[in-house]
Amino acid sequence: MKGDFYVIGAGPGGAGAAWAASKEGYKVVVFESSNKLASKPCGRGIPLTGDLPVKIPRDVVYHKIRRAVMYVNGKFLFEYERMFDGYIVDKAALLEALIVESGSELVTRAKYEPRRRQVKTPSSVMDFNKATGQPQGVFAGGHAYYEGEKILAIQYIARGASGIDEASLEIYFDTHILGYYYVFPGEPSKVEIGVGGFAGFETLKRGLDAFIKKDPRFRGATLERLEGARIAVGGLRLGDINGFYLVGEAAGFVLPLTGEGIRPSIISGYEAARAIANGENVARRLESAKISRAVRIQRAILERVKKMDPGEREKLLSMLPREAHAEIALGTLNINRIARSLVDKPQVAARLLSLIV
Ligand SMILES: Cc1cc2nc3c(=O)[nH]c(=O)nc-3n(C[C@H](O)[C@H](O)[C@H](O)COP(=O)(O)OP(=O)(O)OC[C@H]3O[C@@H](n4cnc5c(N)ncnc54)[C@H](O)[C@@H]3O)c2cc1C
Structure with a gap:
């Protein structure tokens, strides 16, 4: 000992x-x-990026995530298969x-x-x-x-929603609050519907209620509780x-x-x-640590994106290729690999680099 x-x-x-x-x-x-x-x-939600130093026991996994579907300001952006493997635990x-x-x-x-x-x-x-x-x-x-800086995230735990794909994460970027709404499969037969971003509780709650009202899958659902916390x-x-x-x-x-x-x-x-x-x-x-580099890159991007207006943010999200999105989100960004994959799109590559460097 x-x-x-x-x-x-x-x-x-x-x-x-x-x-x-x-x-x-x-x-x-x-x-x-x-x-x-x-x-x-x-x-x-825990993405499987290969850098977790501990093993996640099988019996703590509620759902295996195979895809993520992204929207920006209500418009479909794209769907990832396999790039976003992960667990809901x-x-x-x-x-x-x-x-x-x-x-x-x-x-x-x-x-x-x-x-x-x-x-x-x-x-x-x-x-x-x-x-x-x-x-x-x-x-x-x-x-x-x-x-340091913190934002608020709130979520409803809902029971009885219909048509939820339990192998998917749904992300709905809202460039006005510089954040996103999400639908995550939760405990068996439950779903978590949440939002996090640069806005106060009232604005987030109003937005989340409207988000839920618009989606017919939640019409018969019971919202069991609303909960929230700050995120650093x-x-x-x-x-x-x-x-x-x-x-x-x-x-x-x-x-x-x-x-x-x-x-x-x-x-x-x-x-x-x-x-x-x-x-x-x-x-x-x-x-x-590699994860610290990922935190630094995302923080650098956040600082730049905060200075943009909602329209510019939407343009940026829409122009980035799927791979770059996934790598930035997961913190696995390899600048050389992304630059090579964008060799025929030099403007996009330059835009991406300007956010990071
Ligand atoms: C709505 C919401 C959704 C989120 N969704 C995700 C997600 O899907 N995936 C993801 O990766 N992250 C998510 N996060 C972030 C994630 O929950 C946290 O970043 C993570 O739990 C932080 O881990 P931690 O151990 O540092 O702190 P915590 O999880 O906050 O744990 C700190 C612990 O310390 C205890 N404690 C505090 N003070 C004391 C004290 N003085 N003495 C003794 N004990 C103390 C607390 O009770 C607590 O149990 C989400 C956050 C929010 C708010």
Whole structure:
């Protein structure tokens, strides 16, 4: 045994760290303030891009995703087959599998209070001030601790919708809010209908209600609940809280254009724990991870697109070839490959490069 390793927060960031630290031989304790896992709203989609350092157990997969269908401002853009393979998962079961199967101890209703450097449970207090030396670990408390730009995303959980393809993700870009509406298959017989973007709650809710009303597939559906949360879209903010390295959304590990945070958070937790175990500089290791490059590219594009008007944004989305869309969205963008595939469309290639560089 290498010693104790503490993880604050049992979301994807914390689970990735717990998994890696356990494999490295630490005695891992995960403190989770909530009484259950995955209580934060989430679409639970994970693309299969080959960079996830942990295995997703089959029994936590609700749906296998085979395609994505894209629209912009109500107009059909295109459909991807195979480029967007992924899963919709039972997130609580996935987190539990990663934490518990790795041998980590999970303590729920255990809130870390940064100012006091204490973890409080209903029956005990653990005081890190009394520890000898700096305790090792990561802080994965999520968006509430992120200090950069955030947007709001809200979603209805609906039951009884008809004609939903459970192997598809549907994305409807709305260039006015610089965001998108989505329809994701959810828990069996349920569907998640949501929207995220640069707008306040009232605007998003009004838009989402209108979106649902327009679509005949949702006519007989029951909207069971509306839920929402902020998403960190401002790019990486590496650092620590009381010596616990920030990972996951607390450190900005979310792809800013898509809001995808499960995969980046798991990877960041995993990489941070590996770096700690090997005595490496944690920030440097996180900065050089492939997923960090993807966050930086998407953030650079977001900053440029924010300065455009809705019409220009629509033009841009419509001119980009499918492959470039998919690679930007998934964070797998290979500039040389895209440039080669656009050799007969130099203007599109130049436009794309101008967004990134
Ligand atoms: C509506 C919506 C839809 C989304 N859909 C998707 C999607 O389909 N795919 C995707 O990849 N991403 C999606 N995301 C983003 C994704 O949910 C997050 O980026 C991801 O869960 C972040 O993981 P995390 O571990 O950093 O933080 P979180 O998942 O927020 O986990 C943090 C955990 O820490 C706990 N905690 C907080 N403070 C303390 C404390 N002081 N002490 C102890 N515990 C604490 C919290 O209770 C929580 O369990 C969506 C987000 C929203 C809002």
